[in-house]
Amino acid sequence: MIRAVIIDDERNSRDIISLMLGKYCPEIEAVGMASNCREGMEQIRKHKPQLVFLDLEMPDGTGFDVLSGAYDASFEAIFVTAFEKRFLHTIRFSEVELILKPIDKESLLQAVNNVTKRILQQQPHERYQVLLSNFSQAAGEARKLVLLSGEGSEAVVSVDEILYLESQSDRTIFYLADGRILASIRPFRYYAELFAPLHFYQINNSQMVQVSRILQIEQEGARIQLGHHITLEVTDRRRRELLGLWKQG
Numbered sequence: 001m002i003r004a005v006i007i008d009d010e011r012n013s014r015d016i017i018s019l020m021l022g023k024y025c026p027e028i029e030a031v032g033m034a035s036n037c038r039e040g041m042e043q044i045r046k047h048k049p050q051l052v053f054l055d056l057e058m059p060d061g062t063g064f065d066v067l068s069g070a071y072d073a074s075f076e077a078i079f080v081t082a083f084e085k086r087f088l089h090t091i092r093f094s095e096v097e098l099i100l101k102p103i104d105k106e107s108l109l110q111a112v113n114n115v116t117k118r119i120l121q122q123q124p125h126e127r128y129q130v131l132l133s134n135f136s137q138a139a140g141e142a143r144k145l146v147l148l149s150g151e152g153s154e155a156v157v158s159v160d161e162i163l164y165l166e167s168q169s170d171r172t173i174f175y176l177a178d179g180r181i182l183a184s185i186r187p188f189r190y191y192a193e194l195f196a197p198l199h200f201y202q203i204n205n206s207q208m209v210q211v212s213r214i215l216q217i218e219q220e221g222a223r224i225q226l227g228h229h230i231t232l233e234v235t236d237r238r239r240r241e242l243l244g245l246w247k248q249g
Helices: 011-024 037-047 063-070 088-094 105-120 126-135 188-195 236-248
Strands: 002-007 028-034 051-055 076-081 097-100 144-150 153-158 162-168 171-176 181-184 200-202 207-210 223-226 230-233
Touching: 002 011, 002 037, 011 028, 011 105, 028 037, 037 051, 037 063, 051 063, 051 105, 063 076, 063 126, 076 105, 088 126, 088 144, 088 188, 097 105, 126 144, 126 153, 144 181, 162 188, 162 230, 171 188, 188 207, 200 236
Parallel strands: 002 028, 002 051, 051 076, 076 097
Antiparallel strands: 144 153, 162 171, 162 207, 171 181, 200 207, 223 230
């Protein structure tokens, strides 16, 4: 039996999660509940759960504050929120589970299934260190990214070290400044959306580059030069916009 603590400032949400766990997830036992961050940390210390359901925004802080105050790499977390956009990038970069209110059966079961596998396989909890690092980062500090490689394996990379990423069937391939090539089971469109607000640019239908890593944009033709003698093709309609972004630095 997996012990769970539910931390949410809305009683209705706490009750719904507890009832749904009892009905659909017999392997999960809700051993404690809390309505704010302070009580939540107390419940975690008291019950030593393997799983924590965390509301993102509460009257006395955020779910990140709970992790900062009580996390000891001993439990998995599932964030629950009615507002996805504010912390969307921070959570997606770390590959931590997130379900939206109103909570539906499918989303709950998918999140529980993912964390249950990691609990049973005793996988590393590095994604939570990445999450807290990204949440507390100073302006301009490098953001870290968790890549899921399949079969429970994952890698952590600094976004600043990414030269470009490329679609390959239903996977995404990452090319790094140190020469490494890493694969993620996430599709290319997932990262294209994730990196759009950053200093990345999609140069064609299947490739996206980090603009600051471009060494040269050819004046004639439609090609760019990156490190490791990498040459990539840029579509004509995107070349002018890319050139403007590159010159801005």
